[in-house]
Amino acid sequence: MITIYHNPCCSKSRAACDLVSNANANEPVEIIEYLKQPPTVEQLKALHAMLGGPLRDMIRTGETEYAELGLDAASVTDNQLYEAIVRHPILLQRPIVVHNGRAAIGRPTENIEALFD
Template structure:
């Protein structure tokens, strides 16, 4: 099962979807596309994504979006739980696209990062 956290207005996200669909033709795996702006992930789902991505929670955050500045998310004293809550309440902050396969995830910026999930 492959899941893509996708924003159809984003060219990188569309590119990652195309790459995954090309791979799916070969792998015959089911695909779920989550338009996360319409269906925001819960705090629990964000924690699970973070566990698959590894790295810092801040790596999941788009720091060039208006809510980032408005909420003061550049404050280094914020906890991971506060950052998860901010993303859940403002899904535009979630890096995109995120592709999940077999318990692993990548931020597909650039879209070619998806290939790591098929190696």
């Protein structure tokens, strides 16, 4: 199973869907429009573990909500960041593709290709 956390308004996200469907036609694909179905804190923690790296790498720091919520402060905890993403899913990087227990943020799309090597 391949899972894509997708925003249909995002060209990179649409490109990730195309890449996955063209390269992996034999595997089922679940597309989650995360703005309509925000992930839970538990799902975000699982994604973070699969992505590796700092939690802030999976957050869109350029979004207005990021600044308005003061999420750039060093004192903000991981739990506060997870909760902010749940309440404001626009903060989640996109697209995120999950395959075989690993995940990648599709910026650039080569990150996704590496999941299938």
